[in-house]
Amino acid sequence: MAQSTTASTEAPAGTSALTPALFKRLHPRPYLDRFLQEGVRPDGRPLGADAGEAVWRDASVNIGSISTAPSSALIRLGNTTLVCGITLEIAPPDITTPNQGFIVPNVDLPALCSPLFRPGPPSDEAQVLSTRLRDILIASNVLPLASLIIEPAKAAFVVYLDVVCLNFDGGILDAAVLACVGALKNLRLPKATWDPDTGATLCEPISEKAQGESIPLNPLPLSVTFGIFNGHLLPDPTLFESTLCTSHITIVVSSTTSKLLHVYQAGAPLFSAGADGVEGGGREQLKACIALARSRAKGLLEILA
Amino acid sequence: MAPRTDRSPTALRPLALSQSLLARADGSTKFSFGNVSVMASITGPTEVRIREELVDKATLEINVRPLRGLAGPSHKAAETLLTSLLAPLILLHLYPRSLLQLTLQTLSSSSTAFSTAFSTSPSSLTPSPSTVTLQSLPPSSAESAARINASMLALVDAGVACKGMLVAVAVAFVEGELRLDPTQREEEMATSRHVFAFSFGVDVGGTEGECVGVDSVGQFEVDELFEAQSLAQTATQAILAFIRKSIETRYGATGAPPPAAVKPAPAMKEEKMELPEEESEGDESMDDA
Amino acid sequence: MQQADRRRFGAPEGAVPLRFASTSSSAKPSSSSSRLDGRAPEQVRPIFLQTGLVGEASGSAYIETGRTKLICAVYGPKPTPPSAPFNAKARLNVEVKFAPFSSGVRRFTPGKDTESASLSATLQQSLLPSLILEALPKSQIDLFLTILESDGSDADISAGVTAASVALAEAGVQMYGLVVGCCAAFVPSSPLPLLDPTRAEAKTATAFASLACMPALGTITNVGVSGVVSVEQLDETLQKVVQACGQIHGVAKGALEVESA
Numbered sequence: 001m002a003q004s005t006t007a008s009t010e011a012p013a014g015t016s017a018l019t020p021a022l023f024k025r026l027h028p029r030p031y032l033d034r035f036l037q038e039g040v041r042p043d044g045r046p047l048g049a050d051a052g053e054a055v056w057r058d059a060s061v062n063i064g065s066i067s068t069a070p071s072s073a074l075i076r077l078g079n080t081t082l083v084c085g086i087t088l089e090i091a092p093p094d095i096t097t098p099n100q101g102f103i104v105p106n107v108d109l110p111a112l113c114s115p116l117f118r119p120g121p122p123s124d125e126a127q128v129l130s131t132r133l134r135d136i137l138i139a140s141n142v143l144p145l146a147s148l149i150i151e152p153a154k155a156a157f158v159v160y161l162d163v164v165c166l167n168f169d170g171g172i173l174d175a176a177v178l179a180c181v182g183a184l185k186n187l188r189l190p191k192a193t194w195d196p197d198t199g200a201t202l203c204e205p206i207s208e209k210a211q212g213e214s215i216p217l218n219p220l221p222l223s224v225t226f227g228i229f230n231g232h233l234l235p236d237p238t239l240f241e242s243t244l245c246t247s248h249i250t251i252v253v254s255s256t257t258s259k260l261l262h263v264y265q266a267g268a269p270l271f272s273a274g275a276d277g278v279e280g281g282g283r284e285q286l287k288a289c290i291a292l293a294r295s296r297a298k299g300l301l302e303i304l305a
Numbered sequence: 306m307a308p309r310t311d312r313s314p315t316a317l318r319p320l321a322l323s324q325s326l327l328a329r330a331d332g333s334t335k336f337s338f339g340n341v342s343v344m345a346s347i348t349g350p351t352e353v354r355i356r357e358e359l360v361d362k363a364t365l366e367i368n369v370r371p372l373r374g375l376a377g378p379s380h381k382a383a384e385t386l387l388t389s390l391l392a393p394l395i396l397l398h399l400y401p402r403s404l405l406q407l408t409l410q411t412l413s414s415s416s417t418a419f420s421t422a423f424s425t426s427p428s429s430l431t432p433s434p435s436t437v438t439l440q441s442l443p444p445s446s447a448e449s450a451a452r453i454n455a456s457m458l459a460l461v462d463a464g465v466a467c468k469g470m471l472v473a474v475a476v477a478f479v480e481g482e483l484r485l486d487p488t489q490r491e492e493e494m495a496t497s498r499h500v501f502a503f504s505f506g507v508d509v510g511g512t513e514g515e516c517v518g519v520d521s522v523g524q525f526e527v528d529e530l531f532e533a534q535s536l537a538q539t540a541t542q543a544i545l546a547f548i549r550k551s552i553e554t555r556y557g558a559t560g561a562p563p564p565a566a567v568k569p570a571p572a573m574k575e576e577k578m579e580l581p582e583e584e585s586e587g588d589e590s591m592d593d594a
Numbered sequence: 595m596q597q598a599d600r601r602r603f604g605a606p607e608g609a610v611p612l613r614f615a616s617t618s619s620s621a622k623p624s625s626s627s628s629r630l631d632g633r634a635p636e637q638v639r640p641i642f643l644q645t646g647l648v649g650e651a652s653g654s655a656y657i658e659t660g661r662t663k664l665i666c667a668v669y670g671p672k673p674t675p676p677s678a679p680f681n682a683k684a685r686l687n688v689e690v691k692f693a694p695f696s697s698g699v700r701r702f703t704p705g706k707d708t709e710s711a712s713l714s715a716t717l718q719q720s721l722l723p724s725l726i727l728e729a730l731p732k733s734q735i736d737l738f739l740t741i742l743e744s745d746g747s748d749a750d751i752s753a754g755v756t757a758a759s760v761a762l763a764e765a766g767v768q769m770y771g772l773v774v775g776c777c778a779a780f781v782p783s784s785p786l787p788l789l790d791p792t793r794a795e796a797k798t799a800t801a802f803a804s805l806a807c808m809p810a811l812g813t814i815t816n817v818g819v820s821g822v823v824s825v826e827q828l829d830e831t832l833q834k835v836v837q838a839c840g841q842i843h844g845v846a847k848g849a850l851e852v853e854s855a
Binding site for chain 1: 612
């Protein structure tokens with residue numbers, strides 16, 4: 001890459017001068033530590049809960065750019081870029097749930113987005129993201145499955161949410177949830193009628209006259225991830241920071257209610273109550289994360305609107 | 306959703322634990338919460354492929370197999386959860402350039418879609434909009450907790466050095482009521498499901514336990530999360546006590562192996578040797594802390 | 595293939611694509627010389643080309659023309675794995691993928707589907723002559739192209755060639771010149787061939803010609819013709835396509851100059 005060739009030609013042979021880029025490559029942990037000691041992160045964001053909006057990376061949403069898809073959303077979260085495209089199909093509902101349609105989310109991390117991924121079937125990371133995305137979308141009931149019914153027990157819409165990552169720089173789950181929510185907000189289902197004689201469903205194409213129906217969505221899920229490194233809390237970590245963090249916390253909040261939709265943390269001790277139920281420092285830390293998540297969610301909602 | 310009849314809302318189902326079941330594995334355990342049972346087997350430390358070799362520590366490989374069918378993306382997520390939880394606890398640095406291979410197989414859970422009567426008539430199953438349940442999400446919290454426990458105990462059975470013990474339990478909120486160790490049906494009707502994992506041991510939680518894993522999904526308030534976590538902490542302490550008792554019974558409190566049964570002289574009648582029996586506990590009754 | 599199926603959440607049983615009630619046939623152009631979007635027959639669509647979108651890649655390019663959107667990333671040159679046989683010239687591995695939402699009907703095929711495979715081969719053939727591969731023995735260059743929105747797969751590949759070449763240039767791979775692509779369709783409703791056709795226009799085509807060339811050198815790297823067309827007409831058309839490529843080359847050069855400015 002251009003960057004590394006410049007670095008090696010700048011440092012003359014035989015000296016011990018380490019350029020920042022080399023230092024980052026050879027000693028990533030001390031590199032990150034040096035920044036955090038100064039109260040800053042490598043991309044310039046401030047450290048500390050009272051830094052306000054500046055702890056988050058810039059997010060931008062572009063809805064409806066893919067015209068072949070009924071709805072789509074292109075999300076940029078810092079350098080992370082991904083697209084969610086919706087496709088629709090029709091299927092008979094499951095026998096045990098005759099009043100429900102289907103949502104099928106999938107996350108694809110193609111070899112395009114990062115040197116970490118090889119071409120071929122979805123990697124482990126992509127499968128984990130698909131699972132967590134599905135859990136979040138279903139638990140939040142953002143798109144009520146009953147609203148996808150065309151004819152009870154006979155035909156229902158299948159909403160495929162395909163998320164394709166174009167640039168991988170951490171925060172993928174957050175961006176994927178945001179992309180799906182953005183795409184769902186803009187989705188219009190065509191008017192469909194089930195014909196009992198043929199057993200087939202015919203749809204009216206969407207045009208200026210027949211706009212289709214937009215589905216009323218329940219409170220939107222908004223996901224925020226934090227990384228923990230050496231006792232520091234890093235909101236919205238980049239890929240470089242993520243790989244060095246000992247553990248991560250993901251919190252998904254609801255856009256309108258005060259409820260949480262998903263909390264995930266594995267590996268490091270996070271919050272613990274004292275022996276007699278007295279709240280230890282861990283619970284306060286989790287509450288602080290939740291408060292930060294809520295403020296970020298407000299910002300994200302404004303971007304979506 | 307009907308209230309529980311067989312146990313109190315804060316009681317565990319009967320726990321069952323048996324170890325060293327597989328002759329060819331270095332360690333194996335079957336752990337059950339009621340009728341949800343998971344077998345874990347571990348092979349290692351053993352030879353590792355050069356591609357996956359780590360110079361300073363063991364490579365931890367986890368495979369999760371479902372009860373039916375082939376493993377899908379959700380099982381990959383389960384593997385990732387287990388790796389995140391176990392890697393910090395196992396003393397991987399003691400086994401450099403080797404492989405610890407852990408395989409989990411769900412042996413039984415209550416049948417999925419057909420556990421209760423249902424009707425295919427569309428009119429009868431309109432979900433009430435006021436209470437949103439997790440019906441559409443396959444119930445797997447109790448199974449996830451059983452997997453974590455089975456994995457930990459398989460490591461103990463194999464004698465892999467760890468910093469402490471990892472114990473997990475599932476909790477669900479059903480119609481506003483907090484229920485410990487929910488059944489399949491309760492998980493389906495729940496408004497939120499939680500799996501908590503606690504570590505016990507010197508510097509990793511002591512005897513009280515330290516919460517090292519949270520996997521909560523649904524719609525819940527922060528206070529509900531903390532309430533569930535406190536209940537889970539007490540429950541995992543009880544599960545750990547059961548585990549300790551079970552292992553002490555097997556190995557003796559001093560840690561010495563049980564004395565071998567002596568075969569009588571051939572002239573006398575043949576007597577069958579008693580094999581170590583499966584240990585199971587009755588209901589663990591839990592009061593709110 | 596079973597393998598990839600179980601690594602994704604699959605479609606429910608019996609899922610079928612949407613069927614639309616028959617609509618009025620797509621609007622015909624009012625006069626024989628004007629097209630649906632009002633272009634002249636020799637006019638190509640405006641191109642938006644931007645480099646550097648994929649940070650970790652050696653080079654990347656995103657191209658948008660009309661409704662075609664695709665992104666290309668280049669990783670390398672990097673050493674071939676030691677297990678591979680010795681190669682005196684660098685290996686160019688090209689993979690073209692369609693996003694599932696790119697064509698209206700959901701595309702999902704586990705592994706490579708045949709359309710992607712043939713497009714990958716065409717793309718590789720178009721690019722190989724332009725690269726100085728002898729300068730990089732024992733190396734490989736990976737090129738990944740994802741089509742986000744497709745407006746006819748033949749036109750996609752022409753845009754893809756341009757994007758791929760720009761991405762390779764940004765990656766610093768030595769080359770004789772930039773390769774750009776363009777295509778033309780022969781439709782019964784127009785005496786003149788239509789350059790840079792959309793899918794709607796190509797639907798009624800009797801013949802199709804696509805071309806990849808290096809305008810800086812004045813050489814052609816790849817020509818593909820399908821359908822029934824006379825030799826004179828084909829010759830004329832290819833001249834026009836080469837001219838159009840010259841314009842596209844200007845845009846591609848501009849995108850690289852902006853990046854290095």
